[in-house]
Amino acid sequence: xxxxxLYDKLWDAHVVRQEEDGxxxxxxxxxxxxxxxSPQAFEGLRxxxxxxxxxxxxxxxxxxxxxxxxxxxxxxxxxxxxxxxxVQTLGMNTKEFGITEFGMGDPRQGIVHxxxxxxxxxxxxxxxxxxxxxxxxxxxxxxxxxxxxTSEVEHVMATQCLIQKKMKNMLIKVxxxxxxxxxxxxxxxxVIGVIGTAGGNGCAIEFGGQVFRDMSIEGRMTVCxxxxxxxxxxxxxxxxxxxxxYVKGRPFAPKEDQWxxxxxxxxxxxxxxxxxxxxxxxxxxxKIEPQVSWGTSPEMVLDVNGKVPNPANESDPVKAGGxxxxxxxxxxxxxxPVSEIPVDYVFIGSCTNSRIEDLRAxxxxxxxxxVASTVEQALAVPGSGLVKMQAEKEGLDKIFIEAGFxxxxxxxxxxxxxxxxxxxxxxxxxxxxxxNFEGRQGAGGRTHLVSPQMAAAAAVAGHFVDVRDYL
Amino acid sequence: MxxxxxxxxxxxxxxxxxxxxxxxxxxxxxxSIKRSGFGPNLFDEWRYEDVGEPGQDCSNRPLRKxxxxxxxxxxxxKILLARENFGCGSSREHAPWALKxxxxxxxxxxxxxxxxxxxxxxxxxxxxxxxxxTVDDLFKEVFAEEGYQLTVxxxxxxxxxxxxxxxxxxxxxxxxxxxxxxxxDIGLTLQHEDEIxxxxxxxxxxxxxxxxx
Numbered sequence: 001x002x003x004x005x006l007y008d009k010l011w012d013a014h015v016v017r018q019e020e021d022g023x024x025x026x027x028x029x030x031x032x033x034x035x036x037x038s039p040q041a042f043e044g045l046r047x048x049x050x051x052x053x054x055x056x057x058x059x060x061x062x063x064x065x066x067x068x069x070x071x072x073x074x075x076x077x078x079x080x081x082x083x084x085x086x087v088q089t090l091g092m093n094t095k096e097f098g099i100t101e102f103g104m105g106d107p108r109q110g111i112v113h114x115x116x117x118x119x120x121x122x123x124x125x126x127x128x129x130x131x132x133x134x135x136x137x138x139x140x141x142x143x144x145x146x147x148x149x150t151s152e153v154e155h156v157m158a159t160q161c162l163i164q165k166k167m168k169n170m171l172i173k174v175x176x177x178x179x180x181x182x183x184x185x186x187x188x189x190x191v192i193g194v195i196g197t198a199g200g201n202g203c204a205i206e207f208g209g210q211v212f213r214d215m216s217i218e219g220r221m222t223v224c225x226x227x228x229x230x231x232x233x234x235x236x237x238x239x240x241x242x243x244x245x246y247v248k249g250r251p252f253a254p255k256e257d258q259w260x261x262x263x264x265x266x267x268x269x270x271x272x273x274x275x276x277x278x279x280x281x282x283x284x285x286x287k288i289e290p291q292v293s294w295g296t297s298p299e300m301v302l303d304v305n306g307k308v309p310n311p312a313n314e315s316d317p318v319k320a321g322g323x324x325x326x327x328x329x330x331x332x333x334x335x336x337p338v339s340e341i342p343v344d345y346v347f348i349g350s351c352t353n354s355r356i357e358d359l360r361a362x363x364x365x366x367x368x369x370x371v372a373s374t375v376e377q378a379l380a381v382p383g384s385g386l387v388k389m390q391a392e393k394e395g396l397d398k399i400f401i402e403a404g405f406x407x408x409x410x411x412x413x414x415x416x417x418x419x420x421x422x423x424x425x426x427x428x429x430x431x432x433x434x435x436n437f438e439g440r441q442g443a444g445g446r447t448h449l450v451s452p453q454m455a456a457a458a459a460v461a462g463h464f465v466d467v468r469d470y471l
Numbered sequence: 472m473x474x475x476x477x478x479x480x481x482x483x484x485x486x487x488x489x490x491x492x493x494x495x496x497x498x499x500x501x502x503s504i505k506r507s508g509f510g511p512n513l514f515d516e517w518r519y520e521d522v523g524e525p526g527q528d529c530s531n532r533p534l535r536k537x538x539x540x541x542x543x544x545x546x547x548x549k550i551l552l553a554r555e556n557f558g559c560g561s562s563r564e565h566a567p568w569a570l571k572x573x574x575x576x577x578x579x580x581x582x583x584x585x586x587x588x589x590x591x592x593x594x595x596x597x598x599x600x601x602x603x604x605t606v607d608d609l610f611k612e613v614f615a616e617e618g619y620q621l622t623v624x625x626x627x628x629x630x631x632x633x634x635x636x637x638x639x640x641x642x643x644x645x646x647x648x649x650x651x652x653x654x655x656d657i658g659l660t661l662q663h664e665d666e667i668x669x670x671x672x673x674x675x676x677x678x679x680x681x682x683x684x
Contacts (some may be wrong), residue, residue, distance in 0.1 A: 016663070016666055016667055016670045017663055017666050019645060021643065021644045021645055023643070023645040025660060025663060025666075025667070027667070027670050027671065027674065029674075029681050030681075036501050036502075036563075037562065037563065037564065039504035039505075040504065040505065040506045040564075043504070043505075043506075048657070050657070053667075054671075056682065056683060064501075065502065080502075082502040082503070082525050082526070083502055085502075085504065086502050086504060089504050123680075123681070125678070126681065131562060131564075132561070132562055133560065133561045133562040133586055135562075147562040147586055148562060148586070148589075149562055149563075149564035149567075149586060149589060149590035149593065150506075150564040150590075151564060151590065151593035151594070151656070152589070152590075152593070154657065155656050155657050155660065158657045158660075158661070159657060159660040159661060159667065160667060160671065161660055161667055163645075163656060163660065165643070167585075197489055197556060197559055198489070198555060198556040198559070198582060198584070201556070201582060201583075201584065201585055202585060228560075228586075231556070231559065231584060231585070232585075233585050233586060253680075254680035255680075258679060258680040261680075262678070262680050265677075265678060297489050297491075318487075318488050318554060318555075319488070321487065322487065322488055322489070325487070416493075416498050417498060418498050418499070418501065418502065435491075435493070435560060435561075437491045437493040437494065437560060438493070438494060438516065439493060439494070439497055439498075439516050440493050440498075443497070443516060443522045
């Protein structure tokens with residue numbers, strides 16, 4: 001019998017019961033909650049007179065709606081009354097049911113996928129769920145993390161279980177060494193460019209190979225975060241010494257008396273050498289170039305030195321139609337070089353790229369430089385209050401501000417523009433976020449997905465440039 | 472949840488691939504703390520000329536006449552015919568809530584994004600996967616014939632065309648059972664309460680660091 005993949009091991013360890021058709025109940029160790037996808041779940045519990053199965057398995061923080069400007073007024077500083085009600089509702093619900101919340105004004109508040117690992121609230125070997133598709137982020141720690149819908153949020157609160165069928169195993173193996181100036185975001189965008197936005201549908205993706213072994217834990221989070229942009233609900237990286245070092249000493253991590261036992265249990269969280277994957281994709285990491293998305297789907301991505309595609313060269317009529325529609329929406333001409341795309345806005349933030357290493361990488365490019373005069377707004381939005389404090393301790397805030405960036409408070413911000421940070425119609429944004437769908441950053445807005453370094457370089461140049469010329 | 476057994480309705484064609492959940496229900500409408508009322512904002516940016524805001528009366532907003540759901544021939548449609556990877560993007564259940572609230576009970580496509588697919592069943596929407604060729608043929612037939620209707624028979628797992636031809640479709644047996652009987656997942660899972668407790672006791676013994684705090 002062949003060995004098990006990491007996904008097989010995590011799955012097997014959490015099956016409570018399995019039906020003949022493969023439908024299983026899997027036990028959930030941690031649920032993260034935010035204000036957008038939880039209110040209807042709490043309401044459902046209340047209407048059915050149900051209580052959470054295990055209060056201590058839940059942790060909440062508001063992120064999508066919070067303003068990134070002045071927060072001194074707490075929840076009352078939210079001007080939009082509908083956003084304010086949603087954030088207040090999370091506060092009332094968590095209080096009513098006894099769930100821990102890092103609310104506005106708490107330095108631990110931030111984007112749920114930044115907060116979880118930062119607090120040690122998501123750990124290797126756990127099953128993690130959250131009503132947010134970017135929950136795959138936590139797979140960077142060797143946890144089985146699923147993005148779920150609101151009905152499932154309610155189901156997990158009421159039963160501590162998720163109804164799930166086992167997915168297929170997919171391995172994305174990237175070997176070789178990355179070129180200087182090429183980072184985790186470029187790797188994952190290049191992967192999506194290769195396999196497409198539906199390439200991972202029905203699969204749990206494990207990211208393996210030298211590139212991911214060499215990558216920091218935060219870099220692995222950036223990669224796993226975007227597994228969903230490749231269609232996969234789950235992204236995973238095997239546990240190694242870096243994972244264990246990362247987790248050690250965090251507030252929710254196992255304490256001294258349990259630490260050794262936990263570390264021993266985590267040693268096996270990797271695929272066996274003879275494990276069999278249903279699909280394997282191999283990519284040469286040394287050939288990956290800095291990436292820029294040009295269109296309205298994350299698979300519409302190019303090397304920075306590439307040219308925007310021409311629908312005339314596409315034989316599949318559905319795809320050609322997609323390219324034509326995207327060109328029109330994005331206001332681009334077929335065959336134009338990526339470097340000629342102007343940049344009006346710059347957004348450095350989101351659950352993909354708002355951790356301290358992301359801010360350091362961007363600051364390294366910005367140091368001693370100025371944002372181009374044609375750039376109308378450049379935002380730097382740390383992922384949590386603690387990331388912000390750390391950045392300020394290192395003086396990164398000054399580098400951003402001196403370059404002409406606005407240094408903001410933590411939240412999802414312009415990644416999806418549910419708060420006041422919106423990309424105006426027709427404007428091009430170099431964004432470190434994860435989705436370039438039509439209207440994602442604001443109705444009519446034109447998103448280009450890039451790494452933090454590429455966003456910083458684009459801010460300085462006023463158009464897309466190869467960051468390697470800036471290092 | 473209402474039972475889903477058999478229905479016949481007009482089919483509306485959404486002829487583009489990778490329709491994402493931001494398109495199905497734009498972010499500004501996610502601020503609601505309710506499950507209902509999303510129908511008027513389904514496909515808001517494609518459907519209306521102006522930018523929609525939550526809580527607005529949509530009945531007087533200017534419509535984009537070329538958008539499929541604004542065409543008179545597709546009024547009353549309850550079946551949406553779509554292309555590959557329908558529902559990709561975020562996990563927002565507001566997407567199936569909006570489709571259901573508008574009146575769609577069935578979405579047919581060559582493939583669906585995983586989370587959307589799951590969320591649909593939990594809201595009484597049946598997502599049906601058919602091969603590319605069959606979907607392509609259905610698009611041609613829908614475009615060719617005004618008032619084109621399909622009968623969806625979940626019990627028999629068949630689609631019946633206006634000319635009487637039928638197409639078999641697959642559906643997960645557990646999901647089919649839940650839809651046919653209008654069952655609530657939580658109630659079903661809680662029937663296994665003892666097994667969950669037994670698993671949990673064991674987990675607490677083997678991984679005590681995951682409990683408390």
